[in-house]
Amino acid sequence: MNLLIVEDERELSNALTVLLEHNGYQTDVAYDGEEGLNKIHSNYYDGMVFDRMMPKMDGIRLLQTIRSEGNVTPVILLTARSEIEDRVEGLNAGANDYLSKPFSMKELIARIEAMLRSSNATTCGEMHFKNILLKKDCEELQSVFSSISLCRKEVNLLTIFLKTPGKIINKDICLSHLGVDSNPKELEIYIAYLNNKLVSIKADTHIIKTADGYFLSD
Amino acid sequence: MEKNFYGNLLPKLELLDKTFTSEIDYYRNTGKAKDEIDPIEHFKHRIKSEKSLKEKLERRHLPITLESAMAELTDIVGFRIVCTFIHEIYAIADYFKNHTGLHLLIEKDYVKYPKENGYRSLHLIFEYTDGVLAHIPFELQIRTVSMDCWASLEHQLKYKHQIKDPELIVTELKRCASIMASIDINLQTIYQIIKENDA
Numbered sequence: 001m002n003l004l005i006v007e008d009e010r011e012l013s014n015a016l017t018v019l020l021e022h023n024g025y026q027t028d029v030a031y032d033g034e035e036g037l038n039k040i041h042s043n044y045y046d047g048m049v050f051d052r053m054m055p056k057m058d059g060i061r062l063l064q065t066i067r068s069e070g071n072v073t074p075v076i077l078l079t080a081r082s083e084i085e086d087r088v089e090g091l092n093a094g095a096n097d098y099l100s101k102p103f104s105m106k107e108l109i110a111r112i113e114a115m116l117r118s119s120n121a122t123t124c125g126e127m128h129f130k131n132i133l134l135k136k137d138c139e140e141l142q143s144v145f146s147s148i149s150l151c152r153k154e155v156n157l158l159t160i161f162l163k164t165p166g167k168i169i170n171k172d173i174c175l176s177h178l179g180v181d182s183n184p185k186e187l188e189i190y191i192a193y194l195n196n197k198l199v200s201i202k203a204d205t206h207i208i209k210t211a212d213g214y215f216l217s218d
Numbered sequence: 219m220e221k222n223f224y225g226n227l228l229p230k231l232e233l234l235d236k237t238f239t240s241e242i243d244y245y246r247n248t249g250k251a252k253d254e255i256d257p258i259e260h261f262k263h264r265i266k267s268e269k270s271l272k273e274k275l276e277r278r279h280l281p282i283t284l285e286s287a288m289a290e291l292t293d294i295v296g297f298r299i300v301c302t303f304i305h306e307i308y309a310i311a312d313y314f315k316n317h318t319g320l321h322l323l324i325e326k327d328y329v330k331y332p333k334e335n336g337y338r339s340l341h342l343i344f345e346y347t348d349g350v351l352a353h354i355p356f357e358l359q360i361r362t363v364s365m366d367c368w369a370s371l372e373h374q375l376k377y378k379h380q381i382k383d384p385e386l387i388v389t390e391l392k393r394c395a396s397i398m399a400s401i402d403i404n405l406q407t408i409y410q411i412i413k414e415n416d417a
Contacts, residue, residue, distance in 0.1 A: 020380075110242070145330070146331065148403070187406075189407065192407045192410070192411065193403065193407050196406060197403050200403055
């Protein structure tokens with residue numbers, strides 16, 4: 001799982017990085033809202049942690065911006081303020097959870113795990129893009145022309161591409177969604193399976209390989 | 219098999235059956251001569267039995283006459299080629315579509331556009347352009363082993379009327395068709411990877 005931390009306090013962001021990586025997450029860090037937005041535009045993340053007060057663009061504006069762009073990646077908002085009004089403002093801006101500073105690192109990890117579980121549950125069901133429909137529960141990919149079964153690994157892989165069409169997803173993130181013990185050669189085969197299945201249902205999209213990873217054409 | 223219904227036409231239909239069978243044998247042998255693996259897993263052919271022909275005419279509310287059968291049905295003589303990989307379906311189809319003595323009348327691609335029940339196969343209706351066999355339509359079906367296996371089971375279902383919960387069986391058969399199609403694509407992908415490694 002790949003997480004983005006957008007936090008201007010370097011000591012705190014360093015501590016968060018060490019802690020999250022120790023707990024098995026891949027992390028990326030931005031130190032202000034604008035840098036965070038640039039990273040969000042160019043990378044895939046399973047979840048994000050935003051500080052509320054940041055230079056250039058604060059956490060609320062960053063949230064409002066990405067939600068208005070259709071990004072549904074779950075976000076935890078961190079703040080030094082704990083007034084009810086502030087919590088409500090953060091949640092209304094699109095945060096999935098809210099944690100007041102100072103917080104226990106254990107609680108943050110527990111909340112991130114709960115947020116990711118909840119996000120996976122809500123993206124169960126169906127995902128639409130262009131002329132395709134991924135039915136995750138019955139592991140089936142459909143178009144108006146045809147339908148085809150997918151295995152669980154193919155569903156997991158296609159899900160991350162469908163969450164962020166057009167965005168390059170690096171190979172390590174793809175591998176983490178393919179499952180433990182997966183290797184880059186296996187990833188290439190699964191990408192080829194998916195591409196041939198997209199062709200078979202006459203999908204208006206396919207997965208393209210780049211030097212850094214793969215993306216779903218939009 | 220009772221084929222009295224066909225009367226004097228039967229020798230012509232038998233000749234058509236024999237002639238196109240030899241075309242298919244030639245295609246297989248040409249592939250083998252080039253040290254390639256035989257692209258055809260198995261091959262069946264038949265002249266429709268009188269019983270089956272009459273049933274089809276009845277189902278379509280057509281007169282039960284030879285004239286009506288010859289005018290309306292295109293599968294009185296039928297051939298079925300079963301191959302290993304999806305790309306072979308189209309390679310075989312292209313071979314016969316480019317055959318100078320044959321004219322393609324109808325193409326129904328249920329591989330790219332499966333039937334609602336999940337049926338997948340390529341159906342081509344041809345006729346010979348010249349000679350004594352000219353203008354007698356016949357059907358060539360081409361599909362993979364897994365498509366054939368599915369079609370065989372689905373065909374049995376049609377003739378078993380005592381199945382409990384037929385809707386569930388139909389749904390499950392459709393799901394199987396989708397899984398088998400998925401496996402066909404995976405095998406095709408692995409085949410392509412092996413071929414690329416050879417190149």
